[in-house]
Amino acid sequence: MSDLFHALFEPSRIALIGASADATKTTSRPQRFLARHGYKGEILPVNPTRSEILGLKSYDSVDAIAGDIDHAYILLNGRQAVDALAACGRRGVKVASILAGGFADAGAAGASLQEELVGIVRETGIRLVGPNSIGTVSTDPAVALTANAAFAIDRLRRGNWALVSQSGSLIGALLSRADARGVGFSRLISVGNEVDMALGEVADLLVDDPKTAAILLFMETLRDGERLARAARRAHDAGKPVIAYKLGRSEIGQELARSHTGAIAGSDATFDAFCHRHGIARVSMFESLVDVPALLVERPAAQGKRVAVATTTGGGAAMVVDSMAMAGLDIAGPPHTLVDWLKPFGIAAGEGKLVDLTLAGAKPEIVSGTIERLLADPGNDAVVFVVGSSAQFNPELAVEPLVQFARPAKPFAVALTPAAEKSLALLTAAGVPAFRHPESCAEAMAICLLRRKPMPVPRLGETSSAAQEALAAGCASGFDERRAVALFAALGVPAAKAMAVADARRVVAAVEQVGAPVALKILSPDIAHKTEAGGVALGLTDGAAAAGAAREMEKRVRARAPAARLEGFLVQKMEHGLAEVILGFRRDPLVGPTVTVGLGGVLAEIYKDAATRLAPVGETEAREMIGEGKGLATIRGYRNLPRGDVEALAKAISAFSSLAHEAFADVREAEINPLLVKRQGEGVVAVDGLVVV
């Protein structure tokens, strides 16, 4: 275990700077909670106005303390907290946490104080948790270094899930919710404003924690995405699931994240892309954070998405089935062996996909025999048993045939139809994942069966000299359509044949070069919307028509946009495809470069139908994106429609996504719109594009 980890989670000597003996004050809590839960190390209260606090000697300052201090919890506000951190830094304290808010979360004055914290960390090398951190807790050995009121509980339950939260209060909420269902944590930490140690670094430390088997994240934003990515990948290799709940699914939620924590929210789709790339399981229901781990921790990986469901309560099981189907899972019927085995008991299970044992089958040997046979059936990938009212009145009896399946070879879960806390606790204690709500059971099973391992991050080789020249040309002279498409072509995205000419007289020659029919477009670094300015003419059948159109276009554009510098015309071969696709590239403030693909046109925009991934993407992942966009069904071979060149599109997406290369760091945004997708084998072609540097 690293020194840092030790000082953070298992400190031997803790200073409480600004400790208080007044039980009504929040600042008295850390000392009381440490003692309450049996902290075995040394507590060193610091408060110059007292000589003794709750039975311990109080020091005037950290400097008055002899020997090493592993972790100092600073319970002072504002300026005093900054001074205390400086003192800790000078004194060689390894880790400090700051409780107080009022820094970057509270306007300009706070932000400048926060800057001072950054300076102290940089100068002294002290590691800082917070400010705005409600504490750091371990359960074994118990170190309840926290001011969160929830730790007033009598007994701190041990467990092997670790929780890292950007919200301090949620630490307590999750502690209570897990405790209520009989589950404990290994560590709980509130990372606050993340001036120094952020969620990703803490998660990364926890990957190496032998007492942690799963890492749970409550997120409002993402400040150290690269580190979290590394943590998630290492966690996957270590067999430790990373499960995240993140605020900001709605726009108002994103706004709230900004105003509440002063954080950047990012878009929800890009965070999903981040989770997908790095193998993080994202949950949508809050309760799932304490529900889902049981199905993932120390379990075999799922092989498919077919779930077999057995029950003694048809109605209750139907809800679970309905919810699972809504979540994208398939339901697997019973194998013949089970149907035959049940017959002598008078149970006819062959009809539907649900194995309804009915009241007649509510006997331990029938229930366990059924589950055994379902678990052995290669026709499903997971098994759910739905229990009825026996769970409420005879918990021991109801769970008896179930608890033996705590370590099955495939995912197994129990859903409880009535309110049955005792059964829930018994199942949890036995290590059988159990669920209170059909919806949470479905979400957990869907995450268990549909989650992906981390996707490989494609390596970007050297950029071609052609691409570097195209970038340089665009940066020097402005990225008009022609230079944008030239850059994409240099990256490997086929472009429509085109030629730029300086004036209308040279149009005829250009048409001969590219071949009729052509499209004619005005070239100007000052005109963003060419069509609106009258700067586009399509389907010109020969040189003469094109030249005439060019002369008229020049007049029209001059009239509509008198100030625009005109640099001539682009003569482009007319291209046709089965569908128009949009490719987008953006640098997201949280997750970095992303690439998006969607069908072009107003409908796809209205339906918000697009697939987003972290850039760059390889061709395999690009094909996955094409498979995801609903509207892209039109080129995947929908009904009688001809199939488009999906392979060429995947290549184009991958090539376009290489804008993520550091050589293109100046490119803030880029778009190909449209990219025409032709019939299978005939390729794709970029017709128009845009680069923002």
Add this chain to the structure above:
Amino acid sequence: MSDLFHALFEPSRIALIGASADATKTTSRPQRFLARHGYKGEILPVNPTRSEILGLKSYDSVDAIAGDIDHAYILLNGRQAVDALAACGRRGVKVASILAGGFADAGAAGASLQEELVGIVRETGIRLVGPNSIGTVSTDPAVALTANAAFAIDRLRRGNWALVSQSGSLIGALLSRADARGVGFSRLISVGNEVDMALGEVADLLVDDPKTAAILLFMETLRDGERLARAARRAHDAGKPVIAYKLGRSEIGQELARSHTGAIAGSDATFDAFCHRHGIARVSMFESLVDVPALLVERPAAQGKRVAVATTTGGGAAMVVDSMAMAGLDIAGPPHTLVDWLKPFGIAAGEGKLVDLTLAGAKPEIVSGTIERLLADPGNDAVVFVVGSSAQFNPELAVEPLVQFARPAKPFAVALTPAAEKSLALLTAAGVPAFRHPESCAEAMAICLLRRKPMPVPRLGETSSAAQEALAAGCASGFDERRAVALFAALGVPAAKAMAVADARRVVAAVEQVGAPVALKILSPDIAHKTEAGGVALGLTDGAAAAGAAREMEKRVRARAPAARLEGFLVQKMEHGLAEVILGFRRDPLVGPTVTVGLGGVLAEIYKDAATRLAPVGETEAREMIGEGKGLATIRGYRNLPRGDVEALAKAISAFSSLAHEAFADVREAEINPLLVKRQGEGVVAVDGLVVV
């Protein structure tokens, strides 16, 4: 109270046919549960093999019992149950319930037994609940006439919600879930296979029950839709919300409903349309059935969808806000009066939309003062307060400032961030709606604020003679395109100008009549897909071109479909619109006639984007449908797109939906595809259509 209601829910004398003294048998339960919960009437066990059962005299048959019997619960199986019902019918028993399954729910033999039950009901006039009914329960006075194991509870909690369920086991599950949060029911009834009394009739009876203030429905299918519609409308007038959970949201769930209960499932969208029309609140989470009523029962109606949120726990409240925004609600910021009032306490609440009182505001007078001011603010329509860990450790203190808001002038709810059962119970006891999950709080608030009162059912007047003639013509000679469109035109949907001609020689004259350019289509009762058969030519600019096209078309069609009877050509004026819309009409097996509108084309099909309502619809509701279809945004004035003639489209939808008139009972299905929508003021025009009789 009606005699039927009395016999069903508050019987004075109950016969238990097939009663047992063996406590391990299900058939012993009704007698034990009746006694356990203090039934004050007379219990009459019937079992010819015993002279006494659990201390009561046992009769050989119902005929051996003197005097009236209000309700007989038949606990026998199959043939014996049928015979017992016959005996009850002869004997003049008012209501009988049958516990056993194995009727229509179990194949052909069972179905024939069920037919016998139907015959007995018809002949004797006895009213029947079930078969497959686990019982009927009232709580005040207590009548626990049920075999559901959940009624083994010590105390049957009283309440004013009634539950009608098509699943017997779910009665117990909901009882336990409501009980766990301190809520009871007035009545609980399992309607089973609904051979006689179905869910709608029972709900209708409950509207007049003075002890029932809300009607909860657990549904697998819908067998008496008209009666349920009537019940829902009467319930609305009586101020009693009707809240339904229905299985079958997924396709596999619909399949399950078929195989599990032998019921027809219907499509989920049509059931939504049914709920919408008749003012039924449909919940999607199971727990919502016991969560939502508190927000609706005896509460003022909501005026809008703006929710103000205050809290002492920012992270917890952010989850509630995020979930509410996802559910379609708006978040309202605090009024100036509140911002100013909070300043002296050191609380800055003006920044975001969330009123975060922080730890500094966790004082009763600040919390209650905040809620008071939010409730008084005309800038919101509902208020939510989100409580943090104080709810867990100091429930009395935490709920103290909240319980006074049990009867506010607008919806008010409390969401609990930690697991805090005690606070939940205290709030529930005080009549304050309280929620355990951010998602269920959001669902409940969305239902509370977005639910609609029942929509008026448009009256259909006399059908025109033109429409009757068009129907007769189609029925007599087959509904080809021309006759289908003629019927729609007679209903009031404008059709493209067209003329049918018998052969190619008359095409020129027809073009003169309708005006060029024209479309030419083959007429044949035997060709369903004209385009595939080569029977469509578009954009013919004059008579000569059309006549030539007709000759070629005839050859082509004869070659491709040699057996088809050709009846000539349809010469139709070419029409253009901003968008192509599809109108559909169907008779749903559960809810009856429905009308659907959606954008035409493959994309709208892929996105499954259409609005469905019960037919007929008035123009107001038709406009609402147009507002709902996402893709129809393209004609509602999206971005720079010109606005389509929404008024004419609404008129067309309404006219088309009058196919629901009984005069058109033979029409099983109809479709206009496409209906062209022109620019505002220019109308709509049907170009092709289909009628299935």
